[in-house]
Amino acid sequence: MSKSRQTRRSLDTFDRAILRIIQHDNKTPQRTIAEAVNLSAAAVQRRIAAMEEAGVITHNVAIVDPGAVQLAITAIVEVHLRNERSESVDAAKALFRGAPEVQQCYYVTGGTSFLLVIVTEDMRTYEALTRRLFSETDLVERFRTLIALDRVKAETSVVIP
Structure with missing residues (x-):
């Protein structure tokens, strides 16, 4: 893990709400997430990117049976x-x-x-x-x-x- 990814990011209520949604299905469209958390799609996109950069979101994967x-x-x-x-x-x-x-x-x-x-x-x-x-x-x-x-x-x- 790179130094930049080791930096801790403080999560607010929006970040936590976004994480709850994408943990269930990370293919949820950002506009759907935005409506659910009461933010713009652009704000959701920025927050997801920031959480990936900080190492909060470590992988986006498919779960195989x-x-x-x-x-x-x-x-x-x-x-x-x-x-x-x-x-x-x-x-x-x-x-x-x-x-x-x-x-x-x-x-x-x-x-x-x-x-x-x-x-x-x-x-x-x-x-x-x-x-x-x-x-x-x-x-x-x-x-x-x-x-x-x-x-x-x-x-x-x-x-x-």
Whole structure:
């Protein structure tokens, strides 16, 4: 992330209202957003651009149903590192960040080092990934896998007060 994107931007009620709308559907026309928040379309456009520049809005993406692209396995994985030295943690972050199958990665407290959400096409692919990410590295002491039976809720938006 660039220095300019690390600058904190103070959000007012208009910004928060805009974010609530575009988190639900970022293809909502700016004139529709403008009517909903009582601003001009140009003002909405400027505010969205400013929030992107400040790093408040980090990505504009399409959410894909894993089943629609034959990604049948969703695994939630607890990863325990051999040690918590900063070099080890940084190396693990880079390893997990570089694996496209890792959809989400959290460095956490409470006895577990990382929680990962991994999506793969089948168990054979998952096993190969676990060998690459966990078994063939000196970083990981152990890991525990939970296989999701049903995707009950996969919310992508942040609750904005």
